[in-house]
């Protein structure tokens with residue numbers, strides 16, 4: 001499952017399952033709670049007392065083997081709280097000491113959560129945390145059960161079942177309580193502190209956007225987040241991943257959203273994965289009917305793999321375009337030409353070999369060489385310079401070739417983005433980072449920056465979709481949570497967090513290589529959306545393959561290995 005769901009989509013899936021009569025809400029809640037417990041044991045086998053006792057983890061030592069394991073379970077006013085009561089019961093049945101707190105009014109608990117509250121009451125009690133701000137007395141009681149121990153007398157586990165996909169308002173009132181537990185956002189990561197597990201999503205985080213609701217930044221920071229059926233966008237977008245810890249998905253027997261008529265394919269956002277990439281590659285067929293995967297067909301002519309033209313800046317500013325050219329070549333463009341101003345010709349010619357050179361002084365020169373229709377993909381922006389960008393971009397766009405606009409080619413239109421949008425066509429890809437995005441789409445960027453006071457909050461998926469609609473072409477909005485959208489609303493996320501984290505990718509020139517990867521794939525006649533998605537995925541894989549110490553030059557050189565591993 002690679003769909004990244006919103007809270008509303010998840011509710012629709014659950015609702016459809018319940019309405020079909022295949023399963024009840026209560027059964028789903030039981031499966032969810034069981035899934036959480038299984039995931040906890042999977043993550044920390046030393047907590048699983050059901051079988052032979054495996055060795056205890058070094059990170060969380062418990063000196064006394066005879067002590068019962070202890071959990072503090074924080075339940076909220078909705079079904080997320082209901083899951084919490086199930087987990088409390090299951091742990092209690094295994095001999096754990098469990099202290100349960102309810103943040104909310106008992107009378108307002110939804111029916112399934114209420115049933116599980118009652119079931120828990122047969123095993124233990126529930127302490128109250130008054131909504132919205134627990135009293136000092138309540139917080140002290142919580143602290144007594146759960147605060148950081150001076151010795152080993154603290155809980156082994158804190159379960160955050162306060163809010164899940166139903167969070168619609170900030171949880172500022174919980175700040176003192178979470179601060180006392182040191183699981184709020186102000187807590188320093190402390191490996192000796194009990195494991196914090198969030199049910200579905202860390203409380204305080206908006207499931208649709210990965211943003212924290214409210215200006216107080218109140219949120220639970222988890223070591224492990226256990227979600228159901230499919231990841232939600234909030235697990236990956238914005239700061240989401242920083243608070244989820246490790247995120248695992250539990251199958252609770254629901255169908256895929258594509259099986260539901262009520263959820264349109266267009267409203268979904270896809271998460272990039274190797275499986276997905278393989279699917280894309282296997283579906284691509286080029287004009288000659290050959291499977292157009294990344295490995296070149298052995299009998300293909302170099303022109304059948306396209307000819308990319310990448311424009312450079314002036315002397316001393318050609319490195320970025322050279323990086324892009326290297327990327328385009330390595331990803332399989334048949335030919336790559338750098339368009340250089342005469343003054344930079346010497347500089348570039350001593351530094352490139354397989355890449356060709358063409359003198360392009362100005363718009364006229366570009367117009368002339370674009371008469372060669374074999375030049376089927378263009379890249380403008382890396383190191384181009386603002387004046388040269390203003391001069392060349394209109395000509396490039398008028399030629400209606402597949403075109404990547406990056407860096408200076410975007411910034412050059414900061415004063416009049418509408419002028420750029422008026423020239424763009426559907427075969428373009430814009431690749432802004434946050435700053436460039438704000439220059440071209442200031443109102444959209446503002447919405448993404450404003451502190452959200454209610455959920456679901458405006459997300460990077462929403463922003464990128466809106467931007468692509470306005471620009472009329474594919475927009476790839478960079479970041480560890482790169483979002484790619486086309487003007488029809490198709491959207492996907494290329495995440496470089498969790499197991500795909502590659503912090504060393506934030507290095508000078510990495511974006512230029514990405515622009516080159518996209519250009520190379522456009523030359524190979526990938527559609528703009530597929531080129532952007534495939535390039536973004538491979539870009540992160542190259543960074544991961546190289547590891548720390550990476551500089552931009554290394555990225556194209558990693559491609560052969562990555563492509564071999566993908567098996568293309």
Ligand SMILES: NC(=O)C1=CN([C@@H]2O[C@H](COP(=O)(O)OP(=O)(O)OC[C@H]3O[C@@H](n4cnc5c(N)ncnc54)[C@H](OP(=O)(O)O)[C@@H]3O)[C@@H](O)[C@H]2O)[C@@H](O)CC1
Pocket residue numbers: 014025028029030032076077078079080081082083110131132162163164165166167168169170171199200201228
């Ligand atoms: N449905 C299913 O079949 C399954 C669902 N599952 C589980 O259910 C979770 C979703 O449950 P949910 O929809 O009840 O939402 P949840 O996050 O518990 O909270 C909603 C409540 O919180 C309230 N509220 C919101 N913000 C607030 C605030 N700042 N401060 C105070 N109150 C606030 C809001 O109140 P209201 O706006 O109505 O006043 C409402 O009462 C999901 O994450 C998963 O864990 C699984 O068991 C699998 C099966």
Ligand SMILES: [K+]
Pocket residue numbers: 080160161162163164198199200201202203
């Ligand atoms: K939660």
